[in-house]
Amino acid sequence: MTFNRDRVALDALDARLTQIASRLLPGATGAAEGNSVTLQALFADDSERTERLSLSMGELHLDYSKSLIDSEGLAALTKLAEASGMQGAVNALFRGAKINQSEGRAALHTSLRSPESANAPHSALVSETLASLREFVDRVHSGAWTGYSGQTIDTVVNLGIGGSDLGPAMVVDALADFALNRPRVRFVSNVDPAHLARTLKGLDPATTLFIVASKTFGTLETLANARAARDWLVAASDEAAVARHFVAVSANIQAASDFGIEASNIFPLWDWVGGRFSLWSAIGLPIALGVGFAAFEELLGGAYAMDRHFETAPLGENLPVVSALLAFWYRQYGASPSTAVVPYSQDLSLFPAYLQQLYMESLGKSMSREGAALPFKTSEIIWGSAGTNGQHSYFQQLHQGTEFTPVEFIACATASVDGGDERHRQLLANCLSQSMALMNGDETSADVGADNWEPQKTIAGNRPSTTLLLKQLTPHNLGALIALYEHKVFALSVLWNINAFDQWGVELGKRLSKEVYAALSESAGSLINQENIEAAASVESASTLDASTRALVQKISSWNTPR
Ligand code: F6P
Numbered sequence: 001m002t003f004n005r006d007r008v009a010l011d012a013l014d015a016r017l018t019q020i021a022s023r024l025l026p027g028a029t030g031a032a033e034g035n036s037v038t039l040q041a042l043f044a045d046d047s048e049r050t051e052r053l054s055l056s057m058g059e060l061h062l063d064y065s066k067s068l069i070d071s072e073g074l075a076a077l078t079k080l081a082e083a084s085g086m087q088g089a090v091n092a093l094f095r096g097a098k099i100n101q102s103e104g105r106a107a108l109h110t111s112l113r114s115p116e117s118a119n120a121p122h123s124a125l126v127s128e129t130l131a132s133l134r135e136f137v138d139r140v141h142s143g144a145w146t147g148y149s150g151q152t153i154d155t156v157v158n159l160g161i162g163g164s165d166l167g168p169a170m171v172v173d174a175l176a177d178f179a180l181n182r183p184r185v186r187f188v189s190n191v192d193p194a195h196l197a198r199t200l201k202g203l204d205p206a207t208t209l210f211i212v213a214s215k216t217f218g219t220l221e222t223l224a225n226a227r228a229a230r231d232w233l234v235a236a237s238d239e240a241a242v243a244r245h246f247v248a249v250s251a252n253i254q255a256a257s258d259f260g261i262e263a264s265n266i267f268p269l270w271d272w273v274g275g276r277f278s279l280w281s282a283i284g285l286p287i288a289l290g291v292g293f294a295a296f297e298e299l300l301g302g303a304y305a306m307d308r309h310f311e312t313a314p315l316g317e318n319l320p321v322v323s324a325l326l327a328f329w330y331r332q333y334g335a336s337p338s339t340a341v342v343p344y345s346q347d348l349s350l351f352p353a354y355l356q357q358l359y360m361e362s363l364g365k366s367m368s369r370e371g372a373a374l375p376f377k378t379s380e381i382i383w384g385s386a387g388t389n390g391q392h393s394y395f396q397q398l399h400q401g402t403e404f405t406p407v408e409f410i411a412c413a414t415a416s417v418d419g420g421d422e423r424h425r426q427l428l429a430n431c432l433s434q435s436m437a438l439m440n441g442d443e444t445s446a447d448v449g450a451d452n453w454e455p456q457k458t459i460a461g462n463r464p465s466t467t468l469l470l471k472q473l474t475p476h477n478l479g480a481l482i483a484l485y486e487h488k489v490f491a492l493s494v495l496w497n498i499n500a501f502d503q504w505g506v507e508l509g510k511r512l513s514k515e516v517y518a519a520l521s522e523s524a525g526s527l528i529n530q531e532n533i534e535a536a537a538s539v540e541s542a543s544t545l546d547a548s549t550r551a552l553v554q555k556i557s558s559w560n561t562p563r
Contacts, residue, residue, distance in 0.1 A: 001097050002369055003085035003494055013080045020073045021333035026462070027403055028333050038462045039439045042070055055319050057309045058302075059471035060480055062319055066439050067326050067406075068334070068464040077325040078316045081495065086315060089494040094311055096121035096272070100501035101369060107501045109277035109486065110307050113300035113479070122272070129268060129282060136247070136267075137288045140183065140209065148241035149206040156183045157199060158286040159225045160213030163275030164249075165189040166357050167482075168213075168286045170350040171279060171299065174478055177347070177416045178291040183209070185290035188229075191221035196228055205236035205245070212248040213283055215269050217255035220513065226259065249282040274501050276357045277486060295475040302479025303486075310487040320487035326466065327380055327488070328495045330406045338381035340398065342390050343410040344431035347473055351410070352384035355485060362489045362500040369499050378496045384408075388430045399437060399459050407465040409435055410481070414472040431467070438463035516553065519545055523557035 021028035023036045043049050043065075053065035053074075069077070092099050096106040106121070114120035116127045139145040143152040158168060169187040172179070179185075188196045200208075210229050214222045226246075233245050239260075247265040248256040256266045267282035279287065280300055288296040306320075315321050330336040341352045363379035384390065387409070398405055411431045415424035441461020468484075470477045493500035545553065 001092065001099055001101055003089040003092070003497070005085050005497060006083040009083035010080065013076055013083060016076050017073065017080070017329070017333055020070070020076065021329075024068050024070065024073065025330070025334035027335040037070065039066060039068060039464065040462070046071075055317060055322060057313075057319050057484075058305055058480055059474075059477050060319070060484065061469045062323070062466060063469070064322065064326060064466045066435055066465050066467070067329075068404075068462070069326065069329060073329070074316070074325075077329060080328075081315045081321055081325060081491070084494050084497070086321060086491065086494050089490075090311055093490060094120070094307070100274070100499060102499055102502045102504070103271075105501070106272040107274055107277065107490075108272040109274065109280060110303075112273065112278075112280035113303040113307065113483075115304065118304075122270070125270075133267060133282055133285060133288060134293050137285075137293050140289060141180070141292075145209075145244075147206050147209075147244050148237040151204075151207050153183050153209045154207040155203050156185045156209050156211060156286055156289050157203075157229065158185065158187045158211045158213055159189075159196075159222055159229060160187075160211070160249075160283070161189040161219060161221050162357060162361075163278050164213040164215065164219075164222070164283055166350075166354045167276070167279030168284055170348075170354040171284070171287045171478065171482075172290045173350045174345075174347045174473060175287075175291045175295065175299075175475060177473070178295050178475065180290065180292055183289055185286045187286070188225055189221070191224050193228070196225050200229070200232055205233045205241075208233070208245060210246050211285055212246060212250070212256065212259070212261065213285075214249070215251050215273075215275050215278065215283075217248070217250040217252035217259070220510070223259075230260070247285075249285060276361055277501075279482070291475070298475035299479040302474075302476035302481075303483035304479075305476070306480040306483035306487065310483075320484055321491050323466070323484070323488045324491035324495060327406070327492060330464070331377060331380055334404070336404060336406060337377070338383060339406050339408060340390075340394070341382055341384040341408045341410070342387045342431075342434075343384075344387035344427050345410065345412050345416075345473060346386050347416055348410060349386040352382065354482075355382045358485060358489055361503050361506070363492055363496065363498065364505065365498045368497045370497075374496065374498070376496075378498060380492075387434070388427060391430065391434065395434065398463065399441075404463045407435070407438060407463075409465055409467040410470070411467065412470045412473045416473050435465040435467055437461070438465050515545065516549060519550070519553045520556065523553055524560060 018029055022030040025031060050063060050065040053067065054061065054063045093107060094110055096108050098104055098106055100107050108121055111120040111122050111126055114123060116123050140153050146152055158165065165187055172185050186199050188199050212222065212226045230242060230246065233241055242260050243262045243265065246261050247267065248261045249267045249269055250256045251269040251271055253266055253268065257263055267285060269278065269281055269283065273281050280303060284296060287299065310318060310320050327339060341355055343351050359380055359382045365378060366374055368374055385393065398407060409431050411428055415421055439461055442459035470481060490500050
């Protein structure tokens with residue numbers, strides 16, 4: 001399925017935006033030295049700029065007035081969204097059109113958070129699965145679910161990676177203030193044995209429940225960790241204990257069952273839900289176990305509110321669309337390859353890492369929806385960390401680096417813990433002052449060439465940022481925030497005419513890892529178990545490895561060879 005793109009209008013708008021960029025964006029094609037219009041000039045020319053360039057939705061408020069854009073540029077960008085077929089694409093998303101055309105699938109993560117009354121596609125199936133999740137969560141919380149020794153569960157360990165880890169882990173961390181006393185929730189994703197070992201240290205097999213979260217139930221890291229966790233459990237009990245201590249979330253029911261998980265303990269996932277968009281599904285089970293089902297439903301409700309906004313708000317007043325247009329503007333016309341996302345909230349410290357998969361697994365593509373090589377740059381390299389920590393790490397570059405990096409500040413107006421108001425005010429003061437400093441620079445730099453001028457202290461300013469305020473970090477507002485970024489990524493995929501929902505680029509690495517694994521195992525003379533032996537046998541001999549990889553395998557082997 002293609003979106004209705006008006007090629008003639010797009011070409012004309014591209015020419016218009018290129019011309020506007022030359023006077024606004026440092027690094028733009030034909031940019032005048034120092035650019036002729038600065039952020040400070042844009043504010044000086046328009047006393048209502050901030051009011052005009054702010055948008056609210058519920059308890060989320062976006063101030064994008066410190067963006068390097070003027071009214072003409074915004075009007076052209078909004079027209080660009082229209083000419084890209086944006087509204088038609090949004091409608092196609094919600095109605096379940098097969099917009100993931102390379103896999104012939106719909107992308108219906110929005111159905112996961114639609115109330116049954118909204119009658120979204122698959123609503124009955126979603127409601128039925130939510131009901132089974134609630135029933136399971138209630139049994140664990142009430143103590144009705146017991147382990148092999150008859151004790152209740154005090155720790156849940158989620159075994160998953162990518163979209164089966166990053167979203168749930170970020171939400172559980174962000175909602176720490178809503179966490180129940182029991183069970184504690186932990187996440188293991190890396191196949192590095194240290195990850196599972198450190199997590200299991202001090203846990204009691206009798207009171208630990210594992211969730212094997214894997215849409216394909218074929219991700220090697222997750223399966224390896226699941227086997228190791230099962231061995232840990234069985235060593236303390238017996239094979240019969242697996243049924244009491246393992247549940248699964250997967251679209252591959254058979255593989256989960258073959259692993260030894262009871263059919264009644266397997267919660268379904270579907271191919272119309274992308275992994276990085278799946279925390280609203282049964283993949284969100286650790287969230288519901290950690291913060292309670294009611295809070296999980298509030299999270300869904302917040303995302304649903306943002307869905308309604310995305311589907312109905314006019315493009316120029318549409319938070320995800322406007323955010324996407326600004327990102328497109330910098331990437332397409334400002335030659336800025338990356339964006340820093342800096343939540344001034346320790347609770348949101350995992351949010352940038354979550355966004356990395358959401359953005360770069362969705363937008364890191366070079367082929368159009370129709371399979372043609374794209375003639376322009378796409379995607380955004382997303383990075384960042386919690387503020388104020390970033391100020392003591394990479395903000396130097398943001399202020400005095402040779403090129404600008406757009407910064408997206410996120411902050412919560414009210415503290416998430418009691419008794420911290422004074423420090424929370426300090427947190428907010430730092431957030432707002434950083435965006436001020438990026439815009440205004442340092443007045444003393446105006447004395448360029450004066451006797452007291454010290455060039456290395458020049459902070460030129462004119463560096464763009466946006467600030468997204470949440471009234472407070474509640475499950476509802478967090479759901480809306482996450483959905484905002486999901487829809488921003490989708491809107492960017494429409495602007496770039498790419499498929500946001502496949503990820504063919506990650507398949508090659510998975511295949512090659514089996515080959516290198518075989519080489520490492522051969523050289524170590526230890527093919528560990530039947531499955532590994534089969535995996536090793538399934539690839540050609542290690543001699544097909546390139547010289548560098550072969551040498552690295554040998555080096556590792558030489559260092560690991562017992563004396
Ligand atoms: O990174 C590739 C990927 O397929 C992601 O899209 C996905 O979220 C992750 O691996 C885990 O996949 P699964 O849930 O099937 O184990």
